[in-house]
Amino acid sequence: MNIFKKTIISVLASLFIIGNVYADKIKIGTEGAYPPWNSKDASGKLIGFEVELAWTLCRYIGKQCEIVEQDWDGMIPALLMRKFDAIMAGMSITDERLKTINFSQGYADEVAQLAVMKGSDLEGMDTPSGINLSIGGSSVKKALKTIESALAGKTVCVQTATIHQNFLDSGDVGSVNVRTYKTQDEVNLDLAAGRCDVALAAAVAFTDYADKSGKPVVLVGPTFSGGAFGNGVGVGIRKGGSGAIGERDAQLLKDFNMAINKARKNGDISRIATKWFGFDASM
């Protein structure tokens, strides 16, 4: 056997070994760029509500875990390609996503809201303090009309592939000039720079940015929930297929649901949520 063949075989063998070592670990994908849900500290370590919650859930499941980083726009494709086994990245449970992946029960919920820079003419928009799109009714319709006319001609910025983009694209508030960004950080930067007239994201994403940067970001209009905004944030898991791998995915879903139940009952989710959000966002 020549050296060339030997090298190839040893490389293949090492891949096989690495593959096996990781087989029994739960790999959890997160974005690391959506504080306070998940982010990174100055040294590059993943931190945030979901990172801490993930470790807690893994303890209840009783398996080793590893948390890996993944860009938001490739999150679901990466899950499907088995780069990791579960998503915990502030991902809301929506009908759209349920067509492709499964979700555990929700572990936290948090409202979305529009944000502008201080001095914008959108400040003082006359709407109820919160609307639930699933409930609907005349007051919701009226609020959506108000928002539609307020957003007309404005550049509205959102992170790509989010419930916030889905809402703006849905036509509920007419046809909006939407600009999409890869990360929420970039949305915040361009909102502060004045390239965006208004932005839409989780309300805490804006308050967190305002706190950290000292920029005068102001929340306007109602808080949104229901409809395109989904039913809380859950753990995303592949739909169980056939065979041993499919069974493992199905089992993982059961494990996470069980762990979330336990964590909720013991008050872990409330405690961790209060620590990171400043209020109890658990559900």
Place this chain on the structure above:
Amino acid sequence: MDFELMINSFPKLMNATLVTLKLLSLSLFFGLLIGLLFAVMRMSKNLILNRFAYGYSYLFRGTPLLVQIFIIYFGFGQIEFIRESFLWVILKEPYWCAIIAFALNTGAYTSEILRSAFQTIKKGYIEAGKSLGISSKIIFYKIQIPIAIRQSLPAYGNEIILMLKGTSLASTVTLMDLTGVAKYIISTTFKPIEVFIVAGSIYLFMTFLIHNFIKFLERKYNY
């Protein structure tokens, strides 16, 4: 493999290709002007002009295009002074930020391509012109530039193809070019392979056209 998705996404991707082509042609146009200017500066005997042109090409060839776009788009947007100046009218728009970054980048490479083309022109051609009493201005426009363009065609063709692929970075500053729309479709269908195969094929086809166009020009201006 979801063939239906591939067929359905094709018209949307073709529309986005127009954005890519617009970005490419505008960047190449401004880049060529910049390149020509800096190539002439590089050959100048004036030390300041020469060093300035050298520094420019060193800077833009020595840093990644992505970093250049980010500095121009996100970086300049952070500076209060720029936001309050007339420059903001242009820099506010992602479209112009991308074109400025692309033009400056391709301009740096083009200046090097043209400079080396100018330097390969045989002294005899210029001397022949001079001996006929032609002014050095006319020699430059009628002899040096045409020969330099012919000389630089193969290298410049390469640069066009590199720039075509470089325009895919426009999607990082919110522009919906071919890559941007491909990513958008993926974000709603979660099927990257199908969509990127279609987008990649469109890029490949454009490269094929550019490659053959340059080859045609090379043959036409052969001497």
